[in-house]
Amino acid sequence: MTKKQKKSLVRILSGCVLFLLALLFPGEHPLLFLVPYSIIAWDIPLRAVGNILRGQLFDENFLMTAASIGAFGSGQYHEAAAVMSLYQIGELFQDIAVANGRRSIAALMDIRPDFANVLQDGQIIRTDPSQVDEGDMITVTPGERIPLDGVVTEGSSALDTAALTGESEPRDVFPGDEVLSGCINLSGVLHIRVLRTFDQSTVCRILELVEDSISRKAKSERFITKFARYYTPAVVCAAGVLAILPPLLGLGTFSNWLQRSLVFLVVSCPCALVISVPLSFFSGIGRASREGILIKGSNYLEALAKTGIVVFDKTGTLTKGIFQVSRICPVSMKEEELLVLAAAAEQLSTHPISRSIRDAAPCELPPATQVKELPGQGVRAVVTGMQVLAGSETLLAGAGISCPHVSGTVVHVGLDGSYCGYILLADQLKPTSARAVEALKQSGIRRTVMLTGDAAPPAEHTARQLGLDEFHAQLLPGDKVTRLEHLLREKKPGEQLLFVGDGINDAPVLARADIGVAMGALGSDAAIEAADIVLMDDDPAKLITALSIARKTMTTVRQNIIFALGVKFLVLALAAAGFSSMWLAVFADVGVSILAIVNASRQ
Amino acid sequence: MKKTFKIINLECAHCAAKMEHAIRKLDGVSHVSISFLLQKATIEADDTRFDEIAAKAADICKKIEPDCLFTER
Numbered sequence A: 001m002t003k004k005q006k007k008s009l010v011r012i013l014s015g016c017v018l019f020l021l022a023l024l025f026p027g028e029h030p031l032l033f034l035v036p037y038s039i040i041a042w043d044i045p046l047r048a049v050g051n052i053l054r055g056q057l058f059d060e061n062f063l064m065t066a067a068s069i070g071a072f073g074s075g076q077y078h079e080a081a082a083v084m085s086l087y088q089i090g091e092l093f094q095d096i097a098v099a100n101g102r103r104s105i106a107a108l109m110d111i112r113p114d115f116a117n118v119l120q121d122g123q124i125i126r127t128d129p130s131q132v133d134e135g136d137m138i139t140v141t142p143g144e145r146i147p148l149d150g151v152v153t154e155g156s157s158a159l160d161t162a163a164l165t166g167e168s169e170p171r172d173v174f175p176g177d178e179v180l181s182g183c184i185n186l187s188g189v190l191h192i193r194v195l196r197t198f199d200q201s202t203v204c205r206i207l208e209l210v211e212d213s214i215s216r217k218a219k220s221e222r223f224i225t226k227f228a229r230y231y232t233p234a235v236v237c238a239a240g241v242l243a244i245l246p247p248l249l250g251l252g253t254f255s256n257w258l259q260r261s262l263v264f265l266v267v268s269c270p271c272a273l274v275i276s277v278p279l280s281f282f283s284g285i286g287r288a289s290r291e292g293i294l295i296k297g298s299n300y301l302e303a304l305a306k307t308g309i310v311v312f313d314k315t316g317t318l319t320k321g322i323f324q325v326s327r328i329c330p331v332s333m334k335e336e337e338l339l340v341l342a343a344a345a346e347q348l349s350t351h352p353i354s355r356s357i358r359d360a361a362p363c364e365l366p367p368a369t370q371v372k373e374l375p376g377q378g379v380r381a382v383v384t385g386m387q388v389l390a391g392s393e394t395l396l397a398g399a400g401i402s403c404p405h406v407s408g409t410v411v412h413v414g415l416d417g418s419y420c421g422y423i424l425l426a427d428q429l430k431p432t433s434a435r436a437v438e439a440l441k442q443s444g445i446r447r448t449v450m451l452t453g454d455a456a457p458p459a460e461h462t463a464r465q466l467g468l469d470e471f472h473a474q475l476l477p478g479d480k481v482t483r484l485e486h487l488l489r490e491k492k493p494g495e496q497l498l499f500v501g502d503g504i505n506d507a508p509v510l511a512r513a514d515i516g517v518a519m520g521a522l523g524s525d526a527a528i529e530a531a532d533i534v535l536m537d538d539d540p541a542k543l544i545t546a547l548s549i550a551r552k553t554m555t556t557v558r559q560n561i562i563f564a565l566g567v568k569f570l571v572l573a574l575a576a577a578g579f580s581s582m583w584l585a586v587f588a589d590v591g592v593s594i595l596a597i598v599n600a601s602r603q
Numbered sequence B: 001m002k003k004t005f006k007i008i009n010l011e012c013a014h015c016a017a018k019m020e021h022a023i024r025k026l027d028g029v030s031h032v033s034i035s036f037l038l039q040k041a042t043i044e045a046d047d048t049r050f051d052e053i054a055a056k057a058a059d060i061c062k063k064i065e066p067d068c069l070f071t072e073r
Helices: A003-024 A030-040 A043-053 A061-075 A077-108 A202-215 A219-248 A255-269 A270-291 A298-307 A313-317 A333-344 A352-360 A391-397 A432-441 A456-466 A477-489 A507-512 A525-530 A542-577 A582-601 B013-024 B050-064
Strands: A116-120 A123-127 A137-140 A150-154 A156-159 A171-173 A190-196 A294-295 A309-312 A318-330 A370-373 A376-382 A386-390 A409-415 A417-431 A447-451 A469-473 A495-502 A513-519 A531-537 B002-007 B030-037 B042-045 B069-072
Touching: A003 A030, A003 A077, A030 A043, A030 A061, A030 A077, A043 A061, A061 A077, A061 A255, A061 A582, A077 A270, A116 A417, A137 A477, A202 A270, A202 A294, A202 A333, A202 B030, A202 B042, A219 A255, A219 A270, A219 A298, A219 A542, A219 B013, A255 A542, A255 A582, A270 A294, A270 A298, A270 A582, A270 B013, A294 A298, A294 A542, A298 A309, A298 A495, A298 A513, A298 A542, A309 A313, A309 A477, A313 A318, A313 A370, A313 A447, A313 A456, A313 A495, A318 A333, A318 A352, A333 A352, A333 A370, A333 A386, A333 A409, A333 A417, A352 A409, A352 A417, A386 A391, A417 A456, A417 A507, A432 A447, A432 A456, A432 A513, A432 A542, A447 A456, A447 B050, A456 A469, A477 A495, A477 A507, A495 A507, A507 A513, A507 A525, A513 A525, A531 A542, A542 A582, B002 B050, B013 B042, B013 B050, B050 B069
Parallel strands: A309 A447, A309 A495, A447 A469, A495 A513, A513 A531
Antiparallel strands: A116 A123, A116 A137, A137 A190, A150 A190, A156 A171, A294 A531, A318 A417, A370 A376, A376 A386, A386 A409, A409 A417, B002 B042, B002 B069, B030 B042
């Protein structure tokens, strides 16, 4: 509790004690209750007057003051004091609840590092991360959070990337690897050369993104604000009418109806909704970012819950985007022999295909001499005294070797003038893609679609493997947008269309979709810029998590709205019919508010 | 120009909503969003009149909740 809150508590408690004493005193002397009333509630009428002078008429202070004056006026002194104490207690709890809500969200987002250990002339100087420059050297010991983005120069360790990606499995890093701020160093001391200053670091950009997401308000939030603007004056007017009309029509005493209209006044405050709805959304966004899902606005969280169609890009999204050895087809030797031969010839090349072949081969490769790389065609080398050619059909044809025609990404291998076979490379599905698609379908996604620039046969194969509802292949970037527009026209009313892509070449499609989700690949700027939601670890299964957080948030929002409005209208109805008391009124105002806030902070 | 301001001591959610509504009506303001939870306001307005608009926004806040302080981040 803050100092201010503690002071309030003391005031309330002392007021309550005096109130209880006053109750025990025989007789109902107004002054007896005026004392505790003043202690507990002196600031409220004061603020009411102040606000009226500033042109703010119908605020809570004025309403509560009017309510208690009314109670005093009709001779119910202890009721006035009791209600005020209850109100103040309620306000205090509401304050605490809001502060707790804010704190729990801040804790969810607590990835900001407080210091950096800068290495200068052999000395370690503890510095404010914002004072560290690009190119400076810092050290991070096990247990510490990496304060800035950089490259490891010395040391190896395992990192906990949960703060950025939600991944609990540690990631090994070695000299030369790039590491990002926010990760926790687990095992070894690391020396890191800083790549980006603090305000450009990943941690700061994520925090900024989440804070900015508040300004993109969801439809529900805007509705609540608009509703509140009409609700309060409407209820206050109703209170006025209720106090004046029925007595005039002879339906009861003035003081009786005044009592009821006072309840109206107290219930006219919309705080429960105005606080709890934005809190729910902020909770949801904070929770998502903990899972490595960056949502750039509450409106996207809201739209996510209504997703009915999910459209995937293929390469880089459902597949890893790296070509790996998928089939080895030798003519007369063993598979491994062919692989070793090709890998040996390719061992000095930096081409991605060469790397894939080397990765698939055993570590011990025979040395290659007279290596000549022919760009666009392949590699020529001498391995264990034999002339090896590894590359395209054209390469081998040039040496007089004919190859069978194989479609796809293929490396043909020729040995001393004769053909010895080919190695087929293919893009691999991400390990979680199949699970992601299945879970999406199970959770109620109506249509799953894949768009790709790939040829139809591999596209169909992938679509079938993953269980996608439909796919469209051989699409040029412009075609993708057209196809997406087509799908948008086929939406059911209220349904949202989500597109998942890897950002770099999917920008127009991401922009056109209702919700654009990009594979963030730890630090890919273009993706983060273009999309509405970024999956920090490129895992399509995170879509499920995002969807469930979105749905849970919307459920909480709906619960709170129905609960708050339901209770308020019920109490208003009861009050109008004469079955209420001030206690009920205060519950309908402050009690509901607290419950709604607590519900909203749960995530 | 788009700037973010801090609103210290913003304790009333309804007040935040009123402030946002009033600032939105100011001439030259294209977008305003106030978050009661984060206690901050983001205002996007005419470049040439931005300082004037910011001052008016501070006045509005003072009028609605006298306890709170509208400052630059």
